[in-house]
Amino acid sequence: MFKKTIIHITIIVLILFISAAIVRFFMPFYWGDATQTVKYEYYEKNAEKYNAVYLGGSLEYRHIDPSIIDSVAQKNGIDFHSFNLGIDGHGIIQQLNDLEGLLKIRNPNLKYIFLSISSESYFFKANLHTPKWISWHTATSTYNALNLTSTLDDPLKFRTKFSGFWLSSWIENLFNIGTVPDMLKYKFDKSYLDTSYVGKNKDGFYPYDYEESHLFMEYKWEDTLLLESRHRFEKSDPYTDTLNKSVLNSFTNYKATDAPNKVMTALYLDAYKKCKKKGIQVFFVLPPKARTSYSLLLPVFNAMPEGSKIELADIRKYPKFYSIEYGYNFHHLNYKGARLCSQELAKQLIPLLKSEENN
Template structure:
């Protein structure tokens, strides 16, 4: 305040025109800016097309263009990508009285939360004929990707729900406090990077007006997403190590329950599929990872086909049908796909 003399000669107090704004005033301005900035970023993010994630984006865009041709899709990691042959599945299913037309959307390293985000983007396309959604049942593999520098692949799925899922899974993990803090920071950074859309405008302009013309491998189109692994010669030492892994796997206890965060995320994605009138179907390909030795099938899944049993499915664990302990070669993929189709049609006919 300052004092001035009015027309009558009396001194009066008037507000000072050079008074500094209060801290609350500054805080309000900053808060309004952040809200406006976040809202603008969110609006832009919702309007931008699927990001140009190497290898994944071409498959998504191809499916988007042909979405109404397929009634069955497979979502998961490299074990789905290299393990399920759509043409073989369709032939076996039709032979058993359940005609299908399927597409393999699996890709290497795609597990939750990324696979759930990817599936939601596929469902958002509203495929008219979609009736069967096969989802690979696997938990989040903590720490296998977070230690690397951020890439478009690691960033693109970090929206609010899937970043929240990742943070909850980290919080529930047996990792140390310092490791958890590091992972929290990584996911938070990738969330901010994703939602602020750096470079997405230029990417959109390039896609729309200057599409890339470089040659890329599109052989997966004729195979409807399937990518075969070659047959390999296993040394005696490699075969013995594989047999040891099988023994350890069979001796390991099965998991009847999931961590609360993963169970909630799984129920949510199953519900999302069921809302589309498609059937959510869980599948576990042949595996020797003890942490993937599941037995329970959640209520939201119409069927669950678990091939994590060397004693029950001995052929699927033969070295000659494997590229490595975790992946089938093309001959193994044919065997696995045929057995999966037979289980599916049997369950369908008796459902």
């Protein structure tokens, strides 16, 4: 009797698994997130106009203004048309998943991809059980996440908890747990998609200053969180000093002999090689104001190939990024800061592009 029960349960699980896979087959990889849907659909339609793309999280979406970089590059005689595909909350694992998806979108002109080195495998817990979070999980991304989480320095309990979240999110996606109404919404009712996500210049860039007046964010709590952190930041909350000291310490204490996180380094190098094979040059950006400690990020960044690194995070070189005048909140720049950041990125990028062209 026990054997019969197990067989029946297995059959049911298999049927659920297969039918879920069939349904998922008809969905693009970005369907779960409204911002991502709008930006990727726009990019898909206009892909051939662009030869460069920025991937990452909010540190890219809200900080990198493609129009500034394009104009600087073009002034230097470089054919450069870029699009910002950064999406709020996308850490390393999701970014690499985005890269997989991006490479499947036909664009023969794509020459440059910018990857962000700004996060580990932790994420914003409030996103759990939402299509935004669970819709993109794959066996590979789960394996990478678990592998990376196991190598981090945090307490075992914390890492185990997040590993559990990764696993459960993957299972939720495997069986489409609770996600089908949102899939139907994506297929039949796109009224929820706000084209403002593409940005005012239709280049994927949308700083938080605009967000504040538009407030089109998906979840109300995000607005609240965003504004709360903004108010605290504006009032020169002591937390700003703590963060800045931590950034300063990470950079001053860094030694060239510091060993990088092996899993993280391997993930980025694999992505680099994969793109190289397709004739695409990858640039690694170390953005300012990352939530993750630069003590972890800096050695990984420095382990990347020469000629592919753009560093914008050092508080000693870029003190303005960490000032209240150029900041939006503790971990983001305002529009003024974003413009400065884009100019600095362009400054470092031009020589790299020129040497790339010469090669």
